[in-house]
Amino acid sequence: MKKLIAILTLIICILCFPACKQGGETLSVYAPDGAPALSLSYAINSKIDGVDFRIVGADVIKTKVSGNEKKADVAILPINDATKLLGSGEEYKLLGIVTHGNFYLLSKDNLQVDRENASVLIGKTIGVVQLAKIPGLTLKASLKRLNLEYNELKNGVEKVDDKVNLLAINPTEIGNKDVDYYLCPSPVADLKAKTHGLNFVGSLASLYNENGFPQAVIVAKKSVIIEDFEKLNKIIDKISDCENYLIEENFNLILQGINSHLEEGLTPSFNQNNLTKLSVERSKINYISAIKNKQIIEEFISIINEISPNVMGNISQEFYYNGDF
Numbered sequence: 001m002k003k004l005i006a007i008l009t010l011i012i013c014i015l016c017f018p019a020c021k022q023g024g025e026t027l028s029v030y031a032p033d034g035a036p037a038l039s040l041s042y043a044i045n046s047k048i049d050g051v052d053f054r055i056v057g058a059d060v061i062k063t064k065v066s067g068n069e070k071k072a073d074v075a076i077l078p079i080n081d082a083t084k085l086l087g088s089g090e091e092y093k094l095l096g097i098v099t100h101g102n103f104y105l106l107s108k109d110n111l112q113v114d115r116e117n118a119s120v121l122i123g124k125t126i127g128v129v130q131l132a133k134i135p136g137l138t139l140k141a142s143l144k145r146l147n148l149e150y151n152e153l154k155n156g157v158e159k160v161d162d163k164v165n166l167l168a169i170n171p172t173e174i175g176n177k178d179v180d181y182y183l184c185p186s187p188v189a190d191l192k193a194k195t196h197g198l199n200f201v202g203s204l205a206s207l208y209n210e211n212g213f214p215q216a217v218i219v220a221k222k223s224v225i226i227e228d229f230e231k232l233n234k235i236i237d238k239i240s241d242c243e244n245y246l247i248e249e250n251f252n253l254i255l256q257g258i259n260s261h262l263e264e265g266l267t268p269s270f271n272q273n274n275l276t277k278l279s280v281e282r283s284k285i286n287y288i289s290a291i292k293n294k295q296i297i298e299e300f301i302s303i304i305n306e307i308s309p310n311v312m313g314n315i316s317q318e319f320y321y322n323g324d325f
Contacts (some may be wrong), residue, residue, distance in 0.1 A: 089318030
């Protein structure tokens with residue numbers, strides 16, 4: 001009879017809680033290529049038992065936390081995807097902010113642009129990679145906070161002299177467009193600066209705020225927090241200390257770790273030519289707790305939603321993990 005009850009209990013558990021993780025199962029941790037993948041390098045090379053790391057394309061990371069399968073037990077993803085897909089807190093909890101803005105201004109000139117002299121951008125044209133997404137919207141928000149009006153060059157709109165002109169471009173156009181500045185992410189920016197004789201003259205993070213903005217965040221399934229807290233804690237510990245790990249400049253080891261976990265067919269953003277001390281610094285990797293930085297997160301969501309209401313989701317307080325991560 002006891003054996004029968006045990007079997008029935010197991011069947012009920014399987015039917016009712018298909019996403020529930022048992023402590024002995026392997027945790028799947030997903031991150032998009034680029035700075036988020038770099039933030040996992042210490043955790044990857046620490047070889048945590050029972051944890052499977054996977055680096056995927058930036059365009060597919062959201063599919064790992066949505067739909068019927070929800071393959072990711074833990075995931076690093078852009079804040080807009082996290083809030084829009086998971087903001088209710090029903091299945092995933094927000095643990096922390098991982099990166100804080102890796103987009104930079106490049107120019108043929110060498111005049112540095114910051115919050116104090118941002119008015120030099122008036123009448124100029126900035127070619128922006130991902131203008132319609134978080135980077136472009138954060139630039140618009142930054143200009144707005146600095147009381148600078150912008151003019152988006154689309155649908156036949158012409159350049160004006162009394163506003164900051166914004167033009168949507170793709171990475172292949174960097175260095176080849178008739179613009180005054182380019183806004184693009186590191187390490188693409190590092191390569192383009194070298195090959196096109198461009199200078200780093202400012203960062204989107206510093207234009208927005210001296211501490212940057214919440215760009216990529218990390219989430220975990222509620223079931224994982226309950227059932228596999230020890231493994232999750234080890235992952236977060238390594239991500240928290242990754243900034244110090246990267247400073248040691250074990251670049252060959254870092255690249256080997258990331259490349260060994262790449263999605264098949266994906267060309268990594270970082271390689272032996274562009275993973276440098278500067279590109280690491282420009283990735284703006286620094287783990288901070290979400291619950292302890294709610295104001296930063298919610299202010300950013302509010303600001304972006306004012307500019308484009310359909311990009312961010314409105315999050316519930318249940319989305320925050322109210323613990324020590």
